[in-house]
Amino acid sequence: MSAFFWQREAADGAARAGTLHTAHGPVQTPTFMPVGTAGTVKAMTADAVRSTGAGIVLGNTYHLMLRPGAERVRALGGLHRFMDWPGPILTDSGGFQVMSLGALRKLDQDGVTFASHIDGSKHRLTPERSTEIQHALDATITMCFDECPALPASVETIAASMRLSMRWAARSREAFVPREGYAQFGIVQGGVEQELRAESVRALTGIGFEGYAVGGLAVGEGQALMFSTLDTTVPLLPGDKPRYLMGVGTPDDLLGGVQRGIDMFDCVMPTRAGRTARAYTAFGTLNLRNARHAGDTRPIQDGCPCPACTRHTRAYLHHLFRADEILGPMLLTWHNLTYYQSLMRGIRTAITESRLEAHAAELRAAWAGGDPPP
Amino acid sequence: MSAFFWQREAADGAARAGTLHTAHGPVQTPTFMPVGTAGTVKAMTADAVRSTGAGIVLGNTYHLMLRPGAERVRALGGLHRFMDWPGPILTDSGGFQVMSLGALRKLDQDGVTFASHIDGSKHRLTPERSTEIQHALDATITMCFDECPALPASVETIAASMRLSMRWAARSREAFVPREGYAQFGIVQGGVEQELRAESVRALTGIGFEGYAVGGLAVGEGQALMFSTLDTTVPLLPGDKPRYLMGVGTPDDLLGGVQRGIDMFDCVMPTRAGRTARAYTAFGTLNLRNARHAGDTRPIQDGCPCPACTRHTRAYLHHLFRADEILGPMLLTWHNLTYYQSLMRGIRTAITESRLEAHAAELRAAWAGGDPPP
Numbered sequence: 073m074s075a076f077f078w079q080r081e082a083a084d085g086a087a088r089a090g091t092l093h094t095a096h097g098p099v100q101t102p103t104f105m106p107v108g109t110a111g112t113v114k115a116m117t118a119d120a121v122r123s124t125g126a127g128i129v130l131g132n133t134y135h136l137m138l139r140p141g142a143e144r145v146r147a148l149g150g151l152h153r154f155m156d157w158p159g160p161i162l163t164d165s166g167g168f169q170v171m172s173l174g175a176l177r178k179l180d181q182d183g184v185t186f187a188s189h190i191d192g193s194k195h196r197l198t199p200e201r202s203t204e205i206q207h208a209l210d211a212t213i214t215m216c217f218d219e220c221p222a223l224p225a226s227v228e229t230i231a232a233s234m235r236l237s238m239r240w241a242a243r244s245r246e247a248f249v250p251r252e253g254y255a256q257f258g259i260v261q262g263g264v265e266q267e268l269r270a271e272s273v274r275a276l277t278g279i280g281f282e283g284y285a286v287g288g289l290a291v292g293e294g295q296a297l298m299f300s301t302l303d304t305t306v307p308l309l310p311g312d313k314p315r316y317l318m319g320v321g322t323p324d325d326l327l328g329g330v331q332r333g334i335d336m337f338d339c340v341m342p343t344r345a346g347r348t349a350r351a352y353t354a355f356g357t358l359n360l361r362n363a364r365h366a367g368d369t370r371p372i373q374d375g376c377p378c379p380a381c382t383r384h385t386r387a388y389l390h391h392l393f394r395a396d397e398i399l400g401p402m403l404l405t406w407h408n409l410t411y412y413q414s415l416m417r418g419i420r421t422a423i424t425e426s427r428l429e430a431h432a433a434e435l436r437a438a439w440a441g442g443d444p445p446p
Numbered sequence: 447m448s449a450f451f452w453q454r455e456a457a458d459g460a461a462r463a464g465t466l467h468t469a470h471g472p473v474q475t476p477t478f479m480p481v482g483t484a485g486t487v488k489a490m491t492a493d494a495v496r497s498t499g500a501g502i503v504l505g506n507t508y509h510l511m512l513r514p515g516a517e518r519v520r521a522l523g524g525l526h527r528f529m530d531w532p533g534p535i536l537t538d539s540g541g542f543q544v545m546s547l548g549a550l551r552k553l554d555q556d557g558v559t560f561a562s563h564i565d566g567s568k569h570r571l572t573p574e575r576s577t578e579i580q581h582a583l584d585a586t587i588t589m590c591f592d593e594c595p596a597l598p599a600s601v602e603t604i605a606a607s608m609r610l611s612m613r614w615a616a617r618s619r620e621a622f623v624p625r626e627g628y629a630q631f632g633i634v635q636g637g638v639e640q641e642l643r644a645e646s647v648r649a650l651t652g653i654g655f656e657g658y659a660v661g662g663l664a665v666g667e668g669q670a671l672m673f674s675t676l677d678t679t680v681p682l683l684p685g686d687k688p689r690y691l692m693g694v695g696t697p698d699d700l701l702g703g704v705q706r707g708i709d710m711f712d713c714v715m716p717t718r719a720g721r722t723a724r725a726y727t728a729f730g731t732l733n734l735r736n737a738r739h740a741g742d743t744r745p746i747q748d749g750c751p752c753p754a755c756t757r758h759t760r761a762y763l764h765h766l767f768r769a770d771e772i773l774g775p776m777l778l779t780w781h782n783l784t785y786y787q788s789l790m791r792g793i794r795t796a797i798t799e800s801r802l803e804a805h806a807a808e809l810r811a812a813w814a815g816g817d818p819p820p
Contacts, residue, residue, distance in 0.1 A: 110765075110769045110771060111762070111765060111766075111769075112766060112771050112773045114771065114772055114773070115772040115773065115776070116773070117753060117757075117773065117776065117777070118757070119753065119757075135769075139765065139768060139769055140740065140761070140764075140765045140768070144740070144741065144761070147741065148741070148743060148759060148761050148762070149743075154759075154761075154762055154765075155762070156757040156758060366514065366518070367518065367521065367522070369522060369523075379491060379493065383491075383492070383493075383530040384530060385522060385528075387514070387518070387522050387528075388485070388522070388528055388529070390514075391484075391485060391513065391514045391528075392485075392486060394513060394514070395484045395485075395509075395513055397484060397486050397488065398488055398489040398772060398775065398776070399486045399488070399489065399490070399491065401772065402489070402491065402772070402776065403491070
């Protein structure tokens with residue numbers, strides 16, 4: 073087992089290509105991490121997730137601590153064995169989910185007390201407990217427990233929240249048990265305020281983490297503000313550590329994030345869209361419930377290697393969604409994750425060949441061009 | 447493309463082992479046919495169905511005529527291509543489903559008018575139309591359109607219904623377009639009345655079909671009456687034609703059916719049970735929602751080759767069902783179909799080795815023995 077580190081292999085403008093080395097194997101970056109909230113990437117077997125080219129998946133502290141319970145997962149051999157994913161797993165800290173509970177949670181300086189969305193039972197998360205839970209889950213990458221205010225919010229609110237998150241980051245670091253090949257990432261907060269983001273970066277790099285995440289974006293501020301925040305924040309981060317943009321996003325968001333120096337992404341979009349008949353493709357999105365697909369013998373996307381495209385027509389997918397058949401979400405999730413992974417591979421190759429700008433222009437033109445006529 | 451025929455390869459008592467030769471490839475019998483009601487075996491890719499060892503699947507005239515429509519399926523290249531199942535497909539005639547509509551349908555001597563359960567639209571099925579639809583679907587095996595009264599019913603009701611079904615069988619046969627390697631099966635009716643069953647067999651064999659089904663059982667009469675009806679009915683059927691017991695059943699029903707000379711079965715049980723946390727195993731059934739599985743690191747069944755058993759613990763399956771994750775039904779359907787296919791293969795081998803009685807005793811003892819302690 074070797075150390076956890078990110079090796080830069082190429083750069084093109086601010087964009088970087090590299091490899092993340094972990095206790096559970098290497099991951100090529102930039103990378104998109106499918107979300108496995110409750111120990112499963114929804115509607116996919118672990119084999120199917122692997123077949124899309126995914127190298128690392130996400131788990132959720134909040135969901136797993138409530139069901140089946142962190143100690144249960146530990147007793148069952150950890151999250152890797154539990155969900156049949158021997159590769160790297162990143163777990164989020166539960167902070168974002170707990171904040172989303174609204175009236176069901178109570179924040180203090182020490183942590184958060186909240187009621188389970190499942191049965192109303194009382195629970196508490198602190199930086200220490202979140203870190204301990206992620207250890208019990210055997211997360212390859214542990215995230216700091218942070219607070220994330222919804223935008224828009226006053227600068228004072230954002231500043232106070234960021235500073236609380238920085239104190240919690242120090243406590244999370246203190247609670248983290250270093251293990252060979254494992255990592256803990258700090259999370260930059262500060263909304264869309266450049267000075268607050270810079271203060272947050274200083275606090276986190278002062279503590280020192282194996283990687284840095286940009287949190288508190290994609291929460292309603294819009295793509296332009298998200299990108300301008302990245303433009304000023306990412307250059308402040310250490311160049312030799314992996315950078316992770318949390319909860320993002322559309323294919324265009326991923327491309328823009330990579331162009332601004334981000335290496336890792338996660339988002340429920342491709343999986344959630346897969347369950348609601350929305351396909352991501354090289355030529356934009358398709359709603360497979362739309363009647364125009366009812367007799368269409370073409371695959372979702374020519375050349376896509378996923379089973380939805382190599383085995384079936386749009387007409388069949390349309391039928392499955394109209395008939396509420398489970399196979400619809402299964403096949404379309406498979407397709408969407410395959411598209412996201414192929415998108416990231418293409419971007420990575422373009423970086424290594426120093427042609428990211430041209431590649432990005434081609435991608436955006438194709439997305440804007442829409443579905444080619446039959 | 448060769449003719450449709452069933453080749454007997456071994457017999458043990460009334461039980462037979464053989465091969466069904468069809469336009470879409472051979473099927474070893476006895477065989478269990480997974481139900482693909484609306485052009486998909488629920489929660490399974492076609493690849494996954496194949497991996498369980500299934501050789502032939504079912505489609506439903508009633509469901510497919512309403513959505514996506516028989517002409518649509520024909521235009522898309524037939525049901526085989528539509529659902530990615532190049533192997534043999536048997537379609538039921540719609541009779542059973544239409545009869546189940548109760549107040550939504552109106553029966554006359556010519557056929558049945560009914561309202562769609564999807565949108566209330568009016569439709570009509572006759573022996574001719576049902577046969578035509580099954581042709582449009584490109585069914586390898588077409589079933590006669592029949593009427594099937596719920597039991598218990600008066601002998602007069604059952605007799606009148608059976609005789610109507612026999613007139614419809616003649617009209618179905620007239621409407622059937624013979625094609626090399628394709629078949630049409632007649633359906634024996636007559637409830638649990640031995641004389642009516644015999645009359646039905648005479649009527650059908652007088653018409654002449656490529657195979658014979660026993661219908662109108664497993665509709666509430668109980669296993670003992672079902673078996674005694676088979677005891678007197680099956681010996682009347684031609685020995686050189688395949689025999690299909692419709693809508694049956696539990697593992698014990700299948701075993702008893704084979705012991706009485708049945709070659710083919712279909713039932714929603716293993717797939718429906720897979721969606722409701724019920725596992726079929728060599729030692730009976732398990733309810734994976736039960737709390738006793740929450741920490742159980744064993745597979746559902748040792749030695750089972752399905753991914754639920756080779757990759758995951760009972761504890762993980764329990765978690766998936768508790769969390770309402772789609773992967774629960776996916777994995778458990780896979781397991782149940784794998785168990786059903788392995789059951790049929792084991793029975794087939796026992797027939798070819800002339801030890802079915804001993805094998806049956808072992809199977810029944812293991813089912814009755816229950817889940818071995820950890």
